[in-house]
Amino acid sequence: MLSLLNDRALLWVGALFYLAGFITGLVALTRRKAPAGLRPVLNTFLVIGWVVQMTGLYVRGIAVGGCPLGNKFEIVQFVAWSAMVLYFFVGTAFRMSVLGLFTAGYAATLALISLLIPTWDLVRGAKIFGQNPWIELHAALAVFSYGVFGLLALTSLMHLLQNWSLKHKRLNGLFWFLPSVVQLGEINYRLLALGVLLLTFSLGVGAAWWVRDTNSVDYPKLIVTLGVWAVYTTMLFFRWRAWLVSVRFAWVCLLMFFIALFSLGPVNSSRHHEVVLTPES
């Protein structure tokens, strides 16, 4: 029974609930008319998956004595969890839970990939936050902002699909359930603003401690992190000035998220001290 409470086992269960939600939503939406009860069913899968995933992260956090952001596996899991939190806040604005479907697919993909690559979870940083709650907050906010940017990538993808369907007059099937172009444009703008705000605050907290010990952070991590922040902030400025709008804005948001996701590699690999975890039996 105790083995069932293993953190990875819980994270597997959470990921499978996300996958079940995604499959349920996909099957329902590919029909001509989605059943009225789709949203509650989909949301039930997602809430259960999210609670189980959070329990898994909590168990991991207890085991490591801090916020579980010590390796790529934990960070990716946290990004998936963050995206789901955001969906619960903004998803109700979307008809037929189509954002729920996209978020379920996205969270399931991230969570399952992280679970299927054991090397991501073999080592983790030792006392990476130095028992400093501010650094822990900095890391948590930074990863949470990645969750926001992940959701932004999803809504950008929806924007591109809706734009394509309207331009090419292919209006049925899944396209029928997508929100309007204007709604997607507005939600993209707000998500970008929220992500930049969170990342700025996170970097502000990190910078306040970094100036006391400039050797505590490697330059690759510093450059990549500031680079990601600078690009997203520039995007926000361009969007505010209406220089980057509509499809171009959606493409940039989508592509930028993949770049940001890959930046987690250099950010994570620049830790000074790592410990090897016992592989899962």
Added chain:
Amino acid sequence: METHSATLFLLGASHHTAPLAIREKIALDESRASALAAFLGSTPGVQEFALLNTCNRVEIYGVARTPDTLLTLRAGFCETTGCTLSELDAACFQRHNHDTVAHLFAVASGLDSQIIGETEILGQVKDAYDNALAHKWTGPVLNRVFQKTFQAAKHIRTHTGIGFGQISVATVAVDLAGRIFGDLSSTRVLVVGAGQIGLKAAQAFQSRGAASITVASRTLAKAGEAAALSGGWAMSLADLPEAVAGADIIASSTSSPDFVLTAEMIAASMKRRPARPLFLIDLALPRDVEPVAAQLANVFLYNLDDLAGIAEENLAQREAEVAKCRAILAQRTAALWPQVAQSLNQRRHA
């Protein structure tokens, strides 16, 4: 002595059975409807009744003590409407008992409508029932049948695709505008050309709550007439470039042989409002909007063929749902009929 159950009947005419000329003749205005209701109420043997009177159908639903009562009703119907018995025979149809329930279910669900799946008919059936209820024309049989009809129609609407999409050019355009802008209450509509089709589009957008409607025409007087009918403003075509920049939706239907809205004009207007999409509806033949404008970012151009194609596709999807709807309604009719039959039997002895 032989005893029969009371009969649930339907006597009526609809667009399926009666040509327009006959439908015009038997149409019930307020005074005729009152006269017919008075006749039905005073006819011995008519225990309950309700009148459904729309532009496409006149139908009397009722409960008769004996089948012979219907003969009296036919004569009364002719007397009220002024049509001959032979015209009535050619245009009218009758249903009895189980088939009456099945017919009412189909009517309320929009399966019997001229535009399959339209929703207006359900409201009309509800009004007919409310009117009958208010005048105490209905009783236990019709009350049960009508209540079950509303449940069946709601089920059909919720669980099938019978109401899928829009099937007229104007409403397809409005539907598309919803896919682009969501809520239309902040959209500004510009109608170029004061013809009938443009006017219909303007009225469709007005009914969906567009923020403003402006009609542009070569002559200001014509624009003014069309604007008055659609609750909008009038302007001259000379001010078009400026108006294009301020519009979210442009429906164009002039008889101009050349493009009225060029790609260059639209590109220039998009520079002034890059973040806001522009929906162009070209309802003219020859076309008013230069097709290459469709390639501009954030511009969505639909012409008559595109809209008609979507309408036809939606109609085909609705028609594909008819068999499914009929199967559901047949099940519901079969489930309801034993209860109605029992009530009819009790009405006979009442």
